[in-house]
Amino acid sequence: MGLQFERGDAQTPRGHAILYARVSGAAERYVATYCVVLPISFSMAKYLPPMLSGQLGGIEAMSEGLSVVPIPPMLEDVSDLETLRQQAERRDDDLCDMGVIALGDDSQRMTFAAQGCGEYGQLYERYQSRWPSIAPTPQQPPLDDVSVDDMLSDILPERARLSELSRLIGQARYAIETDDRHQLDETTLSMKRLARSLPEKYRANLLIDSALRRDDTGPRLAELYLQRAFKLADEDYIGIPPIDEQIRALQGEHDADDHPEGT
Numbered sequence: 354m355g356l357q358f359e360r361g362d363a364q365t366p367r368g369h370a371i372l373y374a375r376v377s378g379a380a381e382r383y384v385a386t387y388c389v390v391l392p393i394s395f396s397m398a399k400y401l402p403p404m405l406s407g408q409l410g411g412i413e414a415m416s417e418g419l420s421v422v423p424i425p426p427m428l429e430d431v432s433d434l435e436t437l438r439q440q441a442e443r444r445d446d447d448l449c450d451m452g453v454i455a456l457g458d459d460s461q462r463m464t465f466a467a468q469g470c471g472e473y474g475q476l477y478e479r480y481q482s483r484w485p486s487i488a489p490t491p492q493q494p495p496l497d498d499v500s501v502d503d504m505l506s507d508i509l510p511e512r513a514r515l516s517e518l519s520r521l522i523g524q525a526r527y528a529i530e531t532d533d534r535h536q537l538d539e540t541t542l543s544m545k546r547l548a549r550s551l552p553e554k555y556r557a558n559l560l561i562d563s564a565l566r567r568d569d570t571g572p573r574l575a576e577l578y579l580q581r582a583f584k585l586a587d588e589d590y591i592g593i594p595p596i597d598e599q600i601r602a603l604q605g606e607h608d609a610d611d612h613p614e615g616t
Contacts, residue, residue: 356472360438361447366390366477370447371437372469374428377455384428384454384462385437387446388470390477391420421474427462428454449473511551512586518547518557519579522564529567541565555582574603 361367373385431437441448451469456462509517521544528537541561548557556578563574581596 355452356469356476357450357452359448359450360441361449363476365480366473367445367447368477370449370473371441372423372449372451372466372473373431373434373437374451374454374465374469377453381433383431383434383437384456385431386423386425386428386466386469388449388473389422389424390474391422394420421470421477423466423470426466427459428456428466429462447473511555512583514547514551515555515579515582515586518544518551518560521547522560522575522579525564526572529565554585557582570603570606574600577603 356363356372358366361370368390370388371385372388373383376382376384438448440446449469451465454461454465456465521540525537525540525544528534528540544561544564545558548561551557560575560578560582563571563578565571566574577596577600581593581600584590584592584596
């Protein structure tokens with residue numbers, strides 16, 4: 354067909370154009386359609402009745418994957434050429450002359466519209482192929498791969514993190530009592546992740562080590578370390594020394610039990 358760009362440039366088409374043609378045998382009779390290259394591909398045939406889908410004139414094959422859509426899908430009579438030129442100017446559209454065509458019935462109107470859009474789509478594709486390549490955007494990790502504990506450590510205040518750690522310690526103690534090794538391993542991992550987000554002053558690692566002990570002293574020590582941590586979070590510094598004394602006393606009892614006199 355050979356589109357002639359009356360407005361715009363065949364080397365850098367805009368992606369939207371008014372296509373017009375003069376009807377043979379009539380000096381001032383013009384037909385036109387509006388051609389759009391959409392950024393999202395789809396099949397026009399899917400939206401047409403089977404008897405019409407075969408009349409697309411191979412537009413999808415010619416556009417090689419681009420969605421090139423004539424709107425309306427057939428060439429329609431227009432009042433005059435000057436109005437089309439003014440519209441193209443005001444709308445910043447390309448304006449393309451399809452030449453002189455012979456029209457017999459509506460199927461020819463549709464075929465010529467499809468052919469004109471197909472040619473315009475090919476020009477746009479060649480232009481698009483010269484665009485600079487874009488580096489792919491790194492994919493975000495799926496939600497299942499995001500650690501809830503890591504999210505908590507980023508958004509929760511320290512006291513709230515201590516509360517979450519207390520909850521996890523309760524889960525760990527239950528797993529120890531029921532001998533649920535799988536649950537214990539998962540809970541321990543969560544506790545250690547959360548502990549890494551807390552300042553050293555909270556002694557979160559000692560708290561976790563005590564909570565995981567299987568003797569009677571472990572749970573008592575864990576409770577004291579937890580009380581101490583909350584005192585720090587609340588800036589109740591006066592209440593900390595008595596707790597430290599109880600921790601040292603329990604640790605002394607434990608050491609005495611491990612090394613009874615005469616052994």
